[in-house]
Amino acid sequence: MSEPQTAAGRSTLARDLTLYLLARFGLIVVVAAVLVLVKVPLLVALAVGIVVGLPVGLLAFRGLNARVTAGLAARNERRAKERAKLRAELRESE
Numbered sequence: 001m002s003e004p005q006t007a008a009g010r011s012t013l014a015r016d017l018t019l020y021l022l023a024r025f026g027l028i029v030v031v032a033a034v035l036v037l038v039k040v041p042l043l044v045a046l047a048v049g050i051v052v053g054l055p056v057g058l059l060a061f062r063g064l065n066a067r068v069t070a071g072l073a074a075r076n077e078r079r080a081k082e083r084a085k086l087r088a089e090l091r092e093s094e
Contacts, residue, residue, distance in 0.1 A: 013071035
């Protein structure tokens with residue numbers, strides 16, 4: 001029974017992480033595009049887009065960031081339990 005939950009958890013984490021990354025990169029592109037439209041050189045616009053877009057993305061996509069963080073924490077907890085179980089099995093076999 002735990003295998004379907006694990007697969008669903010992985011797909012949810014993958015989806016949330018992908019959405020979060022795309023949203024943050026999209027915000028950088030939007031900031032850079034607006035600057036290019038007002039005649040700022042492309043490289044300068046991209047640099048400003050990164051400097052402005054990344055912190056703003058942390059604030060703007062806070063809910064999605066929380067879901068990604070929770071998913072990563074759950075995955076790390078699950079992996080720690082599996083590692084502890086494997087270590088216990090290895091100790092028993094010695």
